Structure formats: C-alpha cells, structure tokens
Amino acid sequence: GxxxxxxxxxxxxxxxxSAVIKxxxxxxxxxxxxxxxxxxxxxxxxxxxxxxxxxxxxxxxIAVTLNKTAKHFSLHITETQPEDSAVYFCAASGPGGxxxxxxxxxxxxxIIQP
Amino acid sequence: xAVISQKPSRDICQRGTSLTIQCQVxxxxxxxxxxxxxxxxxxxLIATANQGSEATYESGFVIDKFPISRPNLTFSTLTVSNxxxxxxxxxxxxxxxGAVGGYTFxxxxxxxxx
Numbered sequence: 034g035x036x037x038x039x040x041x042x043x044x045x046x047x048x049x050x051s052a053v054i055k056x057x058x059x060x061x062x063x064x065x066x067x068x069x070x071x072x073x074x075x076x077x078x079x080x081x082x083x084x085x086x087x088x089x090x091x092x093x094x095i096a097v098t099l100n101k102t103a104k105h106f107s108l109h110i111t112e113t114q115p116e117d118s119a120v121y122f123c124a125a126s127g128p129g130g131x132x133x134x135x136x137x138x139x140x141x142x143x144i145i146q147p
Numbered sequence: 148x149a150v151i152s153q154k155p156s157r158d159i160c161q162r163g164t165s166l167t168i169q170c171q172v173x174x175x176x177x178x179x180x181x182x183x184x185x186x187x188x189x190x191x192l193i194a195t196a197n198q199g200s201e202a203t204y205e206s207g208f209v210i211d212k213f214p215i216s217r218p219n220l221t222f223s224t225l226t227v228s229n230x231x232x233x234x235x236x237x238x239x240x241x242x243x244x245g246a247v248g249g250y251t252f253x254x255x256x257x258x259x260x261x
Contacts, residue, residue: 134192
C-alpha cells in the first residue's frame, strides 16, 4: 500500500519568514495530494491540494509543488504569521477517483516565533 | 461545503464495552471513511464505509472490532467493540463526492477507555 513520509517533524521559523514542508510517497498510481492544517483539539482542515496533472498550485500565501517523477510534493508558506502555528499533514490518495481513502504523513509541528 | 455532524463529541467508557459513533452529512456524498488519530499522532484510515454493502477495511483493522454501517448516502456509524485502553483515540469520519470537493472531516469523537 501507499506510504507517505513527511519532514521535518518540527519546524520553527521567525514570523514573516517562509516555511517549507516536504513529503514523499511510494505509490506511483497516487494522483491526489492534499495538505491539512490541524490546530489543537480541532479537526483537520484542508488548506490546499494538488492533482497529479498539475505541477504547482498557489492560494495567496500558500503553494504546493508536485514532482511526479521523484514522487515528492512540498508545502510552501510565505510571510508566516502567528496564526500559521499548527500541525500540518500531507496526504496521498490513489487513482480511484475519490473512492480511495487518504494515507497521511506523520505531521509537521510548525511554530511561528514572534 | 457539506456540514458533517459527528456524535458523540467525546465519551469515557469502561473496558469491555462498545461505543457507536454516528456521522451525519447534510448532503449526499459519494464516499465516507473512518479514521483513527491516536494522541499526538497522525491519522490512520480504518475503513471505507460502502453504502448498502460491507465496509472495506485497511490492514490491521477487522470487522469484528470495528463494525461499520452505511445505510444511505448521508449517514454512517462506526462501533468500537470490546474496548480496551489501547482504543483511546480520536475517531473521525471523512466524506468526499457529491457537493464535497476534496476530503472533509467531521469534528471527531474523543474516546477514553478506562
């Protein structure tokens, strides 16, 4: 089955700087790659996603890049703010057109230092 | 986007008993999934709840321990059977398809087994 590796496990950045979180996946058939933000005690919230036919996607301060050949994808957050502090999870889903569940990475605890 | 109601939000249960968790969506969805999130860890897919047929379980999860129902396109239940302290986790339902783009999560059920 799919295996998703996520690095780093903890990331501390100064407010205003950029943060990058990286994930690799094992199943070349996976074609959907979402990123979730989870604040303490709350549900995971989808912040951005990308499909395998696209190399990059942006939404304001957040961007995701995908390298299908290398089987890795990354989350980029620019101009970080205190409210960006949370745990971020990457995930991958197979080719079932939404019929497959998600395999998650272990998460990155992002700390924004004021 | 779809509104997902999950009940109960939390419970404390005695070992050896069972708890049924409900997931109700305010619109028809194609797929419903159940995940477990152990304290401080990532999310693990338990099973896919198939409408009108038996659920599809991931490796390490079995029907006798986690029976699942999905009688229609908006509702599913997960039962945690014969509970032990190791079952203490957050259980989350997730949906996709229909009016839901991507995978959306319910608010979770925090289960403590004593």
